[in-house]
Amino acid sequence: DNNDSLTKLKEEILELQKRIDNLEKFHKKYPRVKYLSINEQRRILVTGGAGFVGSHLVDRLMRDGHRVTVVDNFFTGSKANIEQWFGHPNFELINHDIVNSLFIEVDEIYHLASPASPPHYMFNAIKTIKTNTLGTINMLGLARRVKAKLLFTSTSEVYGDPEVHPQPETYWGNVNPIGPRACYDESKRVAEAMCFAYARQEKIQVRIARIFNTYGPRMNLNDGRVISNFIIQSLRKQNLTLYGNGNQTRSFQYIDDLVNGLVALMNSNYSKPVNLGNPDEFTIRDTALLIRDVVGNSNEVVVKEKMEDDPQRRKPDITVAKRELNWEPKTRLREGLMKTIDYFRSEVDKNDNSENLHTFYYLNSKDELDEIINSDKIEL
C-alpha cells in the first residue's frame, strides 16, 4: 500500500515538474516596437487608453517606441484592449479615475477619457459632466505642473444639430443646453473653453481634436452606436433598428485614419480646434442597407422612435486638417466595415455562448422602457 501511494506521489510530482518546465519556457511575445534613444523617447500619458480609440492610439505610440502610461477607470474601457502590452518595459497601466488628481511626470498627454456612445454618456449624465469638466481641469493642472503638451479629444457634438453644412471649425454650433445630450456636448464645449483658458493664462500648449463618428475593431459589443449595432444585429439575424426615418446623415471615419490624425495634430504647431473625420456622408438608412449587404444577410430594417435632439446632418469640413496637418482619411466605408465586421464576427461567436450580452437601446420615454423590460429583447 505504501509503495502504491509512493508511486502515485512520484507520478504527481513528475507531472508538476513538467508543468513548471513549460511555464519557464513561456516568454510573452510583444508586437515589435521601434528603438528610440533617450532623447527621442517621450513619456506619454493616454487617459482612456483602454478604450476603443485610446487602445489603438496606445498601439501606435508603443510601436513608435515611446513610453506609454495608460490611465483608465474601466467604465467603458477594457483590459483586453491593451493586454498585448502588459509587462512590456515601456508600458504602464494605472487604474484611476481622472475626476481625482493624478501626480506623474510626462511630456505629452492625450486626454481621451470620457464615455462617448450616447447610451453610455446618458447612463450617468452627472458622471459624464464630472469626467469632462473636473477630469479635464485635473489633466490641464497636470500639464501645467510638469510642462506637458495636452491634446484634448473633443467631438463633432459641439456643433449640436448643425445649421451649417458641412461643419467648419469656425461654426459655433446649435446645442440644446438642457437636452439629454447636454451632459456630453456642453461638457465637451466647456472643456474646450478650459483648454483655451489654460493656454492663454498659463501658456500650456494645447491641441484640440473634434472627432467625428469613428468606428472599427474593439468597439464594445454593447457600445450602442449605430455601426456596431447594425453589424451585431446583422450577424445575429435580428432586425436592424432605425431610430427615426433614417434620413439623418453621418460621415464615418475608420479608426486607423483617426489615430494618424491625432498623432499628426499633437506633433503640429497648430493650437486651434481641428476637425478629424471622413467627409463621405451617408444617410443612416443607407448605412443599414450597406452593412446588411456586407455582412451578407437580409434582416429586416425596423423603424423605432426618433432620438431626442438627434443631429440631422453631420459632415466635417476638413480643410484645416488638410492644410495644417497634411492629413486626410484614406479608408472607404466598405473597406473599413469589412475589417470591423471580421472583428465583431469573432467577438459575437465568443460571447454568444455566455448569454450576458445585449445591445443597448435608447430610452426616450417611460413607455419605451416598459416595452423593453416586458419584451425578451434585453436582459436587465
Ligand SMILES: O=C(O)[C@H]1O[C@H](OP(=O)(O)OP(=O)(O)OC[C@H]2O[C@@H](n3ccc(=O)[nH]c3=O)[C@H](O)[C@@H]2O)[C@H](O)[C@@H](O)[C@@H]1O
Ligand atoms: O462621433 C461623433 O461625432 C459624436 O457623435 C456620436 O453620436 P451619434 O452620431 O448620435 O452616434 P450614433 O449613436 O452612432 O448615432 C448615429 C445615428 O444613427 C442612429 N441610430 C443609432 C443606433 C441604432 O441602433 N440605430 C440608429 O438609427 C442615431 O439615431 C443617429 O441618428 C457619438 O456618440 C459620439 O461619441 C461622438 O462624439
